[in-house]
Amino acid sequence: MSRSATLADWVEGARLRTLPAAISPVAAGTGLAIFHDAFDPLLALLCLLLALSLQVGVNYANDYSDGIRGTDAERVGPLRLVGSGLVEPRRVKFAAFGCFALGALTGLVITAVTGWWWLLIIGAFSILAAWYYTGGSRPYGYSGLGEVFVFVFFGLVATSGTALVQTGFGAAVIGQCLLASTAIGLLACAILMANNIRDIAGDAEAGKHTLAVRLGERRARLGYLIMVVIAALCCVWLAGSTTWWALLSLIFCVVVAPGTRRLLRGAGGRELIGVLKATGIAELVCALGLLAGLLLGSL
Incomplete structure (x- = not known):
């Protein structure tokens, strides 16, 4: 491309549309945590910063890795920095590592506050998983x-981790964490x-x-529909x-219903960009509904 990349x-x-998966x-x-009268605003804020830094980091990492492989040469969705030729690959790689470094630093602070050193192991695996999703010689993505x-790290780890660093590991809390994590994780997978x-065609x-x-x-x-339905059942449970x-x-x-209907009726190409956006909003609405409901139930 003939122009320079802008802010x-x-x-x-950074694909801000994906940030609901972190929030x-x-x-x-x-x-x-609020429901169990254990809300800690500092830890909650640190967990949010950690999730956001890893989400943006994995977005830049995917941009870099897919770009140098040529996977993004023909895209239907939003612009990719490397695939479009707009930014040098090394700069995008540096941006990804910068986000991962911020996440690592945030994880260190959480570890210092809680005193749970083993969180560093989970954090290290999270960063490695973020990079090797599309990076390395054999990316699992x-x-x-x-x-x-996505289910493990943006469902189980992020949801349960946020709750457990604030509440501790009571038996009742763990069971409820699994239900909330499954609902949020499946919507992220959707x-x-x-x-x-x-x-599908380009990939x-x-x-x-x-x-x-x-x-x-x-x-x-059909798999998309199953994920949405199971998420709803977990919310009821x-x-x-x-x-x-x-x-x-x-x-x-x-x-999520209108987009699901379009998807099941065969929508494709640019039509699915709207479905993708609606699914992200639906995940955020689900999470905020849980937050509001658990807050009201604690009063």
Whole structure:
């Protein structure tokens, strides 16, 4: 491209539309902490900073790794910095590592506040998983394991971690964390699935065998629906074990329903960009519904 990258290009490269996947687990986990009268604003804020830095870091890392492999040569979605030729790969790689460094520093502070040194191990695995999603010689995101990473780290680890560093490890809390983590993690996976359904043709041609590519278009669309339905059931189960106010989280079904209908009816290409955006908003609505409901139930 003939022009230089602007700040707006770097912001677009950070893919701010994906940030609900970082904010949502922290909101849901903090809701559980509030419900158990253990809310710690400092730890909640640190968890949010950690999640955001890793999310933006993995976005830049994906931009770099996919760009140098040529996976982004033909894209339907938003601009990619490396794939478009707008920014030198090494600069995008440096931006990714800078975000990971911020995440590592935040994790160190959380460890210092809680005194739980073993959190450093989880943090190290989180950063490695973020990089090797599309980085390295054998990226697991190219083998259909991307949803596993998202579920584990942006579902189980982020949601449960936010709750447990504030509440401790009571038996009741752990069970509720698993339900909240599953709901949030599956909605995050649905975001990735919608993205990968959109890119099935290009990914298959580039040798990127995402779960959507492996399942095929029809089964991938069904998989998206199953993720959304199970997430809703987990919200109901969580409400039954905490407070029925937590059913406010089900408002996400209203948000995600139109896009789900379009996806199941065969929407593709640029039509799925709207579905992707709606799924991200739905995850955030679910998390904020849990936060509000658990807050009301604690009063």
